[in-house]
Amino acid sequence: xxxxxxxxxxxxxxxYAIHKETICLPSNPCYYTDHQFLCFLINVYAMKTAxxxxxxxxxxxxxxxxxxxxxxxxxxGIPFTIxxxxxxxxxxxxxxxxxxxxxxxxxxxxxxxSVEALEICHRIGVDVPFILVTGTVSEEFAVNCLKxxxxxxxxxxxxxxxxxxxxxxxxQREIEKNRKKAERExxxxxxxxxxxxxxxxxxxxxxxxxxxxxxxxxQGLLNIARKxxxxxxxxxxNEYFDMMDASIDKLDNTLKEILDYSKNARVDIEIGxxxxxxxxxxxxxxxxxxxGADQLKTNIIIDGSxxxxxxxxxxxxxFINLISNAINYRDINKETNxxxxxxxxxxxxxxxxxxxxxIGIFSDLKDxxxxxxxRASDRSNGSGLGLYIVKETIxxxxxxxxxxSQIGIGTTVEIDIPFGVNSVR
Amino acid sequence: MNKNVLLVDDDKIxxxxxxxxxxxxxxxxxxxxxxxxxxxxxxxxxxxxxxLAIPDVIFLDLNMPIMDGFQFIEAFKRLEFPKKENILIIxxxxxxxxxxxxxxxxLGVDYYLTKPISEEKILALLxx
Numbered sequence: 001x002x003x004x005x006x007x008x009x010x011x012x013x014x015x016y017a018i019h020k021e022t023i024c025l026p027s028n029p030c031y032y033t034d035h036q037f038l039c040f041l042i043n044v045y046a047m048k049t050a051x052x053x054x055x056x057x058x059x060x061x062x063x064x065x066x067x068x069x070x071x072x073x074x075x076x077g078i079p080f081t082i083x084x085x086x087x088x089x090x091x092x093x094x095x096x097x098x099x100x101x102x103x104x105x106x107x108x109x110x111x112x113x114s115v116e117a118l119e120i121c122h123r124i125g126v127d128v129p130f131i132l133v134t135g136t137v138s139e140e141f142a143v144n145c146l147k148x149x150x151x152x153x154x155x156x157x158x159x160x161x162x163x164x165x166x167x168x169x170x171x172q173r174e175i176e177k178n179r180k181k182a183e184r185e186x187x188x189x190x191x192x193x194x195x196x197x198x199x200x201x202x203x204x205x206x207x208x209x210x211x212x213x214x215x216x217x218x219q220g221l222l223n224i225a226r227k228x229x230x231x232x233x234x235x236x237x238n239e240y241f242d243m244m245d246a247s248i249d250k251l252d253n254t255l256k257e258i259l260d261y262s263k264n265a266r267v268d269i270e271i272g273x274x275x276x277x278x279x280x281x282x283x284x285x286x287x288x289x290x291x292g293a294d295q296l297k298t299n300i301i302i303d304g305s306x307x308x309x310x311x312x313x314x315x316x317x318x319f320i321n322l323i324s325n326a327i328n329y330r331d332i333n334k335e336t337n338x339x340x341x342x343x344x345x346x347x348x349x350x351x352x353x354x355x356x357x358x359i360g361i362f363s364d365l366k367d368x369x370x371x372x373x374x375r376a377s378d379r380s381n382g383s384g385l386g387l388y389i390v391k392e393t394i395x396x397x398x399x400x401x402x403x404x405s406q407i408g409i410g411t412t413v414e415i416d417i418p419f420g421v422n423s424v425r
Numbered sequence: 426m427n428k429n430v431l432l433v434d435d436d437k438i439x440x441x442x443x444x445x446x447x448x449x450x451x452x453x454x455x456x457x458x459x460x461x462x463x464x465x466x467x468x469x470x471x472x473x474x475x476x477l478a479i480p481d482v483i484f485l486d487l488n489m490p491i492m493d494g495f496q497f498i499e500a501f502k503r504l505e506f507p508k509k510e511n512i513l514i515i516x517x518x519x520x521x522x523x524x525x526x527x528x529x530x531x532l533g534v535d536y537y538l539t540k541p542i543s544e545e546k547i548l549a550l551l552x553x
Contacts, residue, residue: 220541
């Protein structure tokens with residue numbers, strides 16, 4: 001016989017522990033047999049239900065029968081409140097106002113019967129156990145009752161079965177309720193999956209286009225170069241090579257962006273000490289070879305400590321994207337191109353502002369620039385992922401980002417992240 | 426085949442490739458380029474101020490910022506000017522997506538070329 005280790009304590013406190021779902025692992029276990037364990041669980045269940053005081057609606061016209069039911073329940077130690085009816089209107093009122101946990105119904109009353117009662121129960125959506133308590137009935141009748149949705153039937157001659165019938169019905173209902181809940185959860189999860197899958201489809205479509213485009217440029221340039229070589233004309237080959245280089249760079253950039261995007265989505269936040277100024281200087285240095293970088297004059301102002309606790313990779317992604325945007329969208333008609341980076345650090349917050357005097361964007365496109373693959377300008381080799389990744393990264397850090405821009409004046413990006421000088425958030 | 430050509434693509438390298446290919450074939454008289462649909466519309470409007478010759482052929486990319494190829498076709502259909510029906514629009518894109526091909530067809534454009542463009546592809550098209 002199987003034995004179950006249980007915590008050595010009284011049934012009541014265990015019942016309470018089960019009720020609150022806070023059972024501790026046994027430090028000094030005692031052992032129960034299967035039968036003991038089952039009895040124990042039934043008791044626990046009874047107590048759990050009893051704690052809530054069972055509200056019983058009885059459809060019965062014989063007062064003596066109601067008394068018998070009361071007696072048998074009291075004997076089992078089940079606390080209850082009874083609401084007794086023998087007519088349709090009273091029954092409806094009872095359902096609405098008394099809000100029973102269980103309905104016990106005699107089969108046939110002078111003005112009412114169990115079939116009608118059960119039907120009303122279903123119609124108005126009262127989802128509680130319905131148990132027939134009747135005199136002798138035929139097997140056919142009993143089966144019919146169960147088919148119509150009754151949970152059980154108990155003969156008046158064998159009322160000792162009633163408490164366990166009630167407890168079992170309640171248990172079944174709870175199992176059914178949990179099953180339905182799980183089903184709903186599953187359905188919800190499924191819907192989320194469908195949505196994510198659609199997004200993935202769109203993502204794959206756009207990415208494949210962004211990857212294919214520069215590749216096709218390289219192939220087109222190769223076609224031209226080949227024809228010219230065939231005719232011994234090699235004067236422009238270097239020009240073609242440069243363009244191939246540029247296309248391959250573009251392809252490489254898109255790939256790097258996809259990696260950044262994926263890393264942000266998959267990898268957990270890792271907090272470490274970061275010197276913001278050093279990181280900004282390093283990012284500017286890293287970008288010095290892109291076209292126009294030498295024309296952009298960058299100023300960094302730090303208000304507060306230079307050192308904050310944040311995620312290195314994510315902060316770096318944000319900086320690289322915003323600084324390269326300032327370079328790519330600089331205004332060549334202006335005498336000087338500037339980027340002013342202001343950092344203000346607080347104990348648990350850091351505010352950053354990236355203000356440039358670049359070409360700017362139309363104010364009505366302001367919110368669209370954070371969308372995946374949206375490009376507001378044809379000025380750069382951008383894939384339309386840059387600001388989307390910035391937004392996603394800041395979202396992951398539970399921060400905020402906003403953009404303000406005016407055509408011909410410049411763009412300002414403001415960021416608040418809940419990471420600051422102190423290490424604990 | 427001295428055609429006036431308008432190239433519409435946000436990728437300057439693509440415009441360069443198409444231009445070089447057309448020049449090698451010697452089929453173009455004048456070639457102008459625009460970086461998106463809106464620039465192309467502005468150029469077409471400029472034709473009526475007499476600056477430029479009306480294009481015979483427009484090579485049109487689909488995925489462009491500001492105004493994409495689909496939006497350009499829709500806007501172009503709404504334009505009214507003489508001999509508009511003589512202008513041939515050829516979609517030139519790196520998209521091989523059947524949905525894009527169908528969408529272009531629905532908009533009434535029958536010529537769909539996928540990149541990379543080649544002399545062979547252009548000759549085959551111009552023969553028809």
